[in-house]
Amino acid sequence: MAADVEFTPLPDGRAGGDPIPPAGDVDLTRLTDVSVELTVEVGRTRMSLGETLSLGPGSVVTLDRLADQPVDLLVNGRPIARGEVVVIDEQFGLRITEVAGAEPEQPDAQAA
Numbered sequence: 001m002a003a004d005v006e007f008t009p010l011p012d013g014r015a016g017g018d019p020i021p022p023a024g025d026v027d028l029t030r031l032t033d034v035s036v037e038l039t040v041e042v043g044r045t046r047m048s049l050g051e052t053l054s055l056g057p058g059s060v061v062t063l064d065r066l067a068d069q070p071v072d073l074l075v076n077g078r079p080i081a082r083g084e085v086v087v088i089d090e091q092f093g094l095r096i097t098e099v100a101g102a103e104p105e106q107p108d109a110q111a112a
Helices: 049-053
Strands: 038-041 071-075 078-088 091-099
Touching: 071 091
Parallel strands: none
Antiparallel strands: 038 071, 071 078, 078 091
16 A cells, blocks of 8 residues: 655754754764764675575585775665774774775875
8 A cells, every 4th residue: 555755844943044054063972872873894696586596505605805995885775984803802893994985085286
């Protein structure tokens, strides 16, 4: 059964119709206690259902990533960073090497 959904803008509660501040100026401290699911994705592969059903102890599944490539860090299924797997006190960890959307630092042209 399909339902028609209509979205109505929420009032922003600002007096005089002040514009919404840019994202960099928004106070996000209210969100610091929100839980999200972090996943480290080593790689992926596609196989038939028959191949999947034949997997058992000792089976090896080849992934689409080389061993020396960085792995992806996902937040709620969306990639946000890449890094390298490390072992700390017998537990796996992830050392972040790249953040999605982060601009690489450019050398200062005037410093030369």
